[in-house]
Amino acid sequence: MKGSKKAKSISYAKWGYIFLIPFFLIYIIFFMIPVFSTFYNSFFENYMSGLTQIGPNFVGLENYKTILFDSDLPKYAYNTLLIWIVGFIPQIVVSMVLALWFTNARLKLRFTGFFKTVIYMPNLIMAAAFSMLFWALFSDIGPINNFLVAMGHEPISFFQNINATRGLIALMNFLMWFGNTTILLMAGVMGIDESVLEAAQIDGASSWKTFWHVTLPSIKPIIVYVFLTSLIGGIQMFDVPQILTNGSGGPDRTSMTMIMYLNKHLFSKNYGLAGALSVILFIVTAILSFIIYRNLMERDSSWETRRSKQAIKGGGK
Amino acid sequence: MKGFRRVIALMLVLMMSVSLIACGKDAGEPATTPPDQDEPSPEPTPEPKQEEGKVLNIWGWNDEFQGLFKDYFEGKGKVPDGVEVKFTIVPNDDNAYQNALDEALLNQENAAADEKIDLFLVEADYALKYVDSDYTLDIIKDVGLTQEDIAGQYKYTQEIVTDSKGAIKGTSWQATPGLFAYRRSIAKDVLGTDDPAEVQKALSTWEDFYDVAEKAHAKGYKMLSGYDDSYRTFSNNVSQPWVDSEKRIIIDDNILKWIEQTKEFTDKGYNNKTSLWDDAWAADQGPGGKVFGFFYSTWGINFTLLGNALETPLPDGLTATSDPEAYKEATTGNGIFGDYAVIEGPQNYYWGGSWLCAAAGSDNLELVQEIMRTMTCDPETLITITKDRQDFTNNIEAMETLANDDNFASAFLGGQNHIKLFAESAKGIDMSNISPYDQGLNEGIQTAFRDYFNGTVDYDTALDNFYKAAIEKYPELKRPD
Numbered sequence: 001m002k003g004s005k006k007a008k009s010i011s012y013a014k015w016g017y018i019f020l021i022p023f024f025l026i027y028i029i030f031f032m033i034p035v036f037s038t039f040y041n042s043f044f045e046n047y048m049s050g051l052t053q054i055g056p057n058f059v060g061l062e063n064y065k066t067i068l069f070d071s072d073l074p075k076y077a078y079n080t081l082l083i084w085i086v087g088f089i090p091q092i093v094v095s096m097v098l099a100l101w102f103t104n105a106r107l108k109l110r111f112t113g114f115f116k117t118v119i120y121m122p123n124l125i126m127a128a129a130f131s132m133l134f135w136a137l138f139s140d141i142g143p144i145n146n147f148l149v150a151m152g153h154e155p156i157s158f159f160q161n162i163n164a165t166r167g168l169i170a171l172m173n174f175l176m177w178f179g180n181t182t183i184l185l186m187a188g189v190m191g192i193d194e195s196v197l198e199a200a201q202i203d204g205a206s207s208w209k210t211f212w213h214v215t216l217p218s219i220k221p222i223i224v225y226v227f228l229t230s231l232i233g234g235i236q237m238f239d240v241p242q243i244l245t246n247g248s249g250g251p252d253r254t255s256m257t258m259i260m261y262l263n264k265h266l267f268s269k270n271y272g273l274a275g276a277l278s279v280i281l282f283i284v285t286a287i288l289s290f291i292i293y294r295n296l297m298e299r300d301s302s303w304e305t306r307r308s309k310q311a312i313k314g315g316g317k
Numbered sequence: 318m319k320g321f322r323r324v325i326a327l328m329l330v331l332m333m334s335v336s337l338i339a340c341g342k343d344a345g346e347p348a349t350t351p352p353d354q355d356e357p358s359p360e361p362t363p364e365p366k367q368e369e370g371k372v373l374n375i376w377g378w379n380d381e382f383q384g385l386f387k388d389y390f391e392g393k394g395k396v397p398d399g400v401e402v403k404f405t406i407v408p409n410d411d412n413a414y415q416n417a418l419d420e421a422l423l424n425q426e427n428a429a430a431d432e433k434i435d436l437f438l439v440e441a442d443y444a445l446k447y448v449d450s451d452y453t454l455d456i457i458k459d460v461g462l463t464q465e466d467i468a469g470q471y472k473y474t475q476e477i478v479t480d481s482k483g484a485i486k487g488t489s490w491q492a493t494p495g496l497f498a499y500r501r502s503i504a505k506d507v508l509g510t511d512d513p514a515e516v517q518k519a520l521s522t523w524e525d526f527y528d529v530a531e532k533a534h535a536k537g538y539k540m541l542s543g544y545d546d547s548y549r550t551f552s553n554n555v556s557q558p559w560v561d562s563e564k565r566i567i568i569d570d571n572i573l574k575w576i577e578q579t580k581e582f583t584d585k586g587y588n589n590k591t592s593l594w595d596d597a598w599a600a601d602q603g604p605g606g607k608v609f610g611f612f613y614s615t616w617g618i619n620f621t622l623l624g625n626a627l628e629t630p631l632p633d634g635l636t637a638t639s640d641p642e643a644y645k646e647a648t649t650g651n652g653i654f655g656d657y658a659v660i661e662g663p664q665n666y667y668w669g670g671s672w673l674c675a676a677a678g679s680d681n682l683e684l685v686q687e688i689m690r691t692m693t694c695d696p697e698t699l700i701t702i703t704k705d706r707q708d709f710t711n712n713i714e715a716m717e718t719l720a721n722d723d724n725f726a727s728a729f730l731g732g733q734n735h736i737k738l739f740a741e742s743a744k745g746i747d748m749s750n751i752s753p754y755d756q757g758l759n760e761g762i763q764t765a766f767r768d769y770f771n772g773t774v775d776y777d778t779a780l781d782n783f784y785k786a787a788i789e790k791y792p793e794l795k796r797p798d
Contacts, residue, residue, distance in 0.1 A: 049793045050446045050753055051419055072785070140590070141597045157590065160771045247411055248764050251773040253782060264789040267416065273792070 035282075042275030047268065055272070063276035072253065073261070073277075079166070079249075080257040083241070084234030087170035091178045092226065098178075099185035100211070120179035127176065131243035134172055138164075165250040169241045176240075177233075181226055188222030189215060228289060235285055238263065370430055370680035373402045376418055376437040378409040381620055382671060385490065388634070388705075389698050390691055400684065412757055412790065415443055422452045425678045435679040436688065439487065441477065441670045446753035448478050448486040454675040454682075455484040461686045462488070466694040469712045477748045478672050487672035488693040490702065491615055492711050494742035495549060497662030498622060499610030500653070501731055507533045507609065513733060517660040523578070526663045530587040533609045542601040542608045543591035544579050544770050545763045549668040550612055551575035552759060558752040565797045566758065566787055576766055576776075583770045592767060599625045604652045614668035615709035615739060618659070623707070623729050628652035636705035637728070648728065655731045659738055667746045709739040716740045757790040 042063055044056035067073055098119065102112050109115075122130065138144050138158040145155040158164040192215060200210045216223075238259040241249070247263075249256025258281060265274035373396075377383065383404050396402055407417040421434055439447050447453050456462045467475065467485070471492040478487035497520065501511035507529065508519050520526050530540035541547060555569035582588045589608060591598035601608045602625035613622055624630065628651050637644050648654045673693060675685045691698055699710035703719060707727050710716065719725050720737040727735050752758075765783035768774045774782070784796050 047792045048419070049791070051422065051450045051452060054793065139596060141600055157771070160767070160773060162773065251771070252768045252778060253785075264786075267412070268790050268792060269416075270789075270792045 038275045038278050038282075040275075041271045042279050044272050044275075046272045047270040059272070063272045064280070066273060067276050067280060071261075072256075073258070073280075075253070076256050076258045076261045079253075079255060080235060080237055083166050083170050083255065083257070084173070084231070084237065086167065087173035087177075088227075088230055088234065091174045091181055091230070092223075094174075095178050095181035095185050095226075098182045099189050100215070102182070103186055103189045116179075116183070119182060122175045123177065123180050125176075127239040128243050130172060130176065131240045134168060135159075135244050138168060159245065160251055162251050162254045165245065165255045169237075169244060169255060172240050172244075173234075173237070177230070181230075184222060184226055185219065188219035192218045224293065228292060231288060231292070232285055235259075235281065235288075369397070369400070369683055370433070370435070371400060372431040373400055373436070373681045373684055374405065374432070374434050375402065376405045376407070376421070376434055377671075378407060378414040378438065378440070380404075380406060381616065382438055382673075385692065385702065385706075386688070388636070389702060390688055393691075395687065395691060397684065400681070409440070409756070411760065415446070415756070422676065425452070425676065428678075430680050433678050433680060434676040435681045436685050437674055437676055438671050439674055440672075440756070441493070441667075441748065441751060442756035442759060443753055444478055444487065444670075444672055445751060447674055448480050449753070452677050453486040454677055454679070455486060456488050456675065456689060457485060460675045460682060460689060462689055462694065466690055469694070469696060469714055471711055471713060471743060471746075473746045473748055474670070474672075474711055477670075477751065478674075487674040488689050489670055489672045489711050490693045490699065491670060491708055492716075492739075492743045492746070493614040493616065493667050493670040494709065494739045494746060495553075495612060495614040495662075495666040495668045496618075496659040496735070496738055496742060497610050498613050498618060498657050498659045498730075500606075500608070501656050501658050502653075503533070503538055503607075503609050504658075507536055507538065511658065513658050513660050516658070517662075520660065520663055523663045529609070530582065531585075534585065534587055537607065539587060539589045539601075539608045540610075541582065541588045542598050542606075542611065543588060543593060543595075544583065544767055545593040546588070546612055547578065548575055548593075548759070548763060549614075550662070550664045550666040551578075553666045553668060553748075554664065555750050558750045559758045560752050560754050560794060563795070564793055565795050566784065567797060568762075572762065576769070579766070579770055590771070593763065602626060604628055606653075612662065612666075612668070614666075614670075615707075616669060616671075618657075618729075618735070619707040622657065623654075626653045626657065626729070638701060638705045645728070654729055658730050658733050659735045661738060661742060665742055665745045667742075667748070703736065707735065709736060709743070716743070754791055754794070758787055761786045761790065 041056075043058060043060060045059045045062070046053070046055035046057075048054070101107060101109060102116065136142055140155065140157055140159075144158075149155055156164070158168065196214060196218070197210060200214050205213070236259055237257045241255050241257055242260055242263065244250075245255055247260070249260055258277075262274055262277050262281070265277065375382075375386070383406070386402075390396065391402060407414045418434075418437060421428075425433055437447075454460055456467075457464065467488060470488070474489045474492055475485050478489075479485050499516060504516050505511045508516060510516065519529055526540075533540050551571040551574055552569075555571045557567055557569055559566060559569075561567050579588070583590065589597070589601055591601060600606065602611060602622055604626075611617070611622065627648070631644075631647050635644055635647060673689055675682065675689070679685055693699075693711060696712050696715045699712045700715045700719070702708050703710050703715070704725075707729060716736055717740055720734065720740040722734070725734050725736065726732045762783050765786060766779045768782070769776055769779035788794055788796070
């Protein structure tokens with residue numbers, strides 16, 4: 001038989017490529033084509049005026065000029081980052097503490113499974129539903145204000161106050177994501193070799209020192225990952241502030257995020273400006289990811305990386 | 318064990334794909350309300366002669382017309398057997414209805430026959446956009462109504478939907494003169510009388526209005542609920558359209574007056590700092606409200622104010638003529654039913670209005686014609702609607718008759734014949750200054766200046782925010798030089 005003769009030179013590589021085809025097809029259709037058409041669209045004036053389409057007329061970099069020099073993009077970028085940071089700091093602190101508690105064998109915490117489920121719950125609720133809930137709770141005649149009035153306090157118009165609106169968005173982002181972060185950090189903490197921690201304790205390190213000098217450096221890659229994904233998620237913040245402020249971006253556009261601004265253009269079918277804005281956001285996100293990733297990973301020349309490299313060489317666990 | 322795992326994996330994949338498909342559908346399609354199947358159709362009409370479409374698609378932004386259609390057209394057995402009526406409702410806010418409608422209309426040619434829009438509703442704020450397009454049909458030449466059919470209507474309701482070539486592109490069942498609806502009990506407390514004639518005397522000019530506002534404030538009441546309540550009395554009396562021929566946004570002096578008045582009212586505590594359509598605003602119209610009155614046009618009284626005034630909603634389908642006894646029983650002592658009355662107020666104005674437009678490409682023109690004739694031209698139907706729902710309908714003669722009918726009174730307005738006031742006010746309606754951009758710009762200026770009224774930003778910032786939002790919404794518009 002032919003087959004048995006060629007048996008030695010059979011290559012399974014082609015199956016690899018065949019099995020990769022669906023991925024590349026989907027990647028091209030749903031990722032490459034949209035990205036390139038966004039780039040393409042950003043060079044045209046193209047929008048709907050009522051029921052008539054204006055354009056597409058080639059305008060070169062005009063759309064980029066408008067977005068960069070003739071719009072409030074810096075303000076919206078500031079809003080976005082501020083709201084993200086205000087939400088991210090408590091998120092990482094609380095998640096860290098919870099992750100340490102849940103993984104600490106000495107604390108003998110009970111019902112950890114239950115608590116882990118509970119803190120993850122907010123993430124399962126749709127962001128839209130969650131912000132509707134907050135919107136109803138904090139509205140001018142909502143339960144929170146009823147409570148304040150019952151306590152003898154003046155009612156507060158939360159959504160007419162800049163800090164309150166931004167704070168609420170940050171709070172919701174925190175509530176929605178700290179469970180997820182806790183689970184990720186727990187995975188990191190549990191990956192640390194017990195013997196290292198024990199060694200530190202035998203050497204007389206306090207638990208703070210153990211945390212600062214052993215645990216934290218060991219889970220640095222996980223923290224970098226959490227930071228990165230949260231930052232990228234933060235730049236793309238949209239649904240919570242959109243629903244909470246009914247698309248208006250809060251008082252004086254101070255809770256208008258960059259994607260909300262993008263949505264404003266998309267909503268009026270202004271593909272040119274929306275395309276230019278998307279491209280700018282794409283580049284900013286890419287640069288940010290790159291800088292942070294390199295910075296945090298390269299400086300990390302501690303024994304941890306060396307050890308993990310050795311572990312890989314040695315076959316790993 | 319392995320087999321079991323495979324089954325589980327397969328199930329998970331199936332579940333995920335199902336949820337993906339479900340999500341896609343949710344996001345893509347506006348909610349459609351299925352028609353009521355159990356509506357009896359006693360006498361099927363002898364029409365249609367030609368082959369008509371099996372599905373009649375009607376688009377609107379709320380269920381006002383849906384309710385009328387159900388009671389006065391479908392309920393009367395006028396929908397031919399085998400024709401399914403499908404309503405698609407997309408809320409108006411933030412141009413959402415216009416955007417959805419535009420998309421469907423642009424796709425009209427390629428849509429399957431049963432998916433094509435046959436009839437859609439437009440509001441005064443953006444009627445022109447559709448009237449001056451090829452997506453609407455001439456109701457005389459294309460749809461087949463006659464001049465006699467529409468002879469009884471208020472002329473302005475036809476002028477507003479007449480395109481540049483003189484074709485009438487829509488027809489309405491209502492005229493929308495505006496009035497000021499006040500709380501009798503509060504008027505008694507503040508002015509010592511609840512008699513409409515006396516209250517009108519006290520509120521006949523804006524200066525008087527300020528004086529009463531001050532008195533009401535002293536007694537612990539608010540004159541108006543929110544920032545936008547008096548907006549239409551100014552914005553619909555402007556001397557020029559929102560946008561000039563060069564596509565520049567022009568803020569009329571009357572709008573500036575509204576800003577000035579509202580700022581003063583807010584600073585002095587004469588209003589309750591609500592915004593149109595929000596919960597607090599609706600609550601102010603109900604039993605717990607402490608607001609003197611509301612500017613409202615016809616639909617506002619029957620469709621919005623009545624609903625908000627009740628403690629418990631009326632049962633479905635119950636109207637003043639369908640079962641007078643039950644209606645009386647259900648409304649007496651229900652919330653503040655009967656505590657409102659209407660007067661002309663300090664300024665004549667109009668607000669809103671809904672027009673029926675036949676969509677180009679409709680495959681149900683016979684039925685569309687019949688709906689238009691029954692719902693907007695037939696005096697009998699229109700009179701019944703007025704009696705049932707207090708709506709001011711689009712037939713001059715019928716409205717004049719009711720206006721002079723001493724037996725006609727609205728129980729909701731404490732036995733007042735509001736049609737008399739409406740009929741008077743309707744004569745003064747002038748819609749010549751509307752533009753296709755009105756919805757976005759009216760909403761935009763209300764939203765932007767809310768921050769100014771609150772004291773969050775100064776006047777110039779609010780103005781700047783308004784222009785920004787306007788140009789985002791309508792990229793073709795420009796700031797004034």
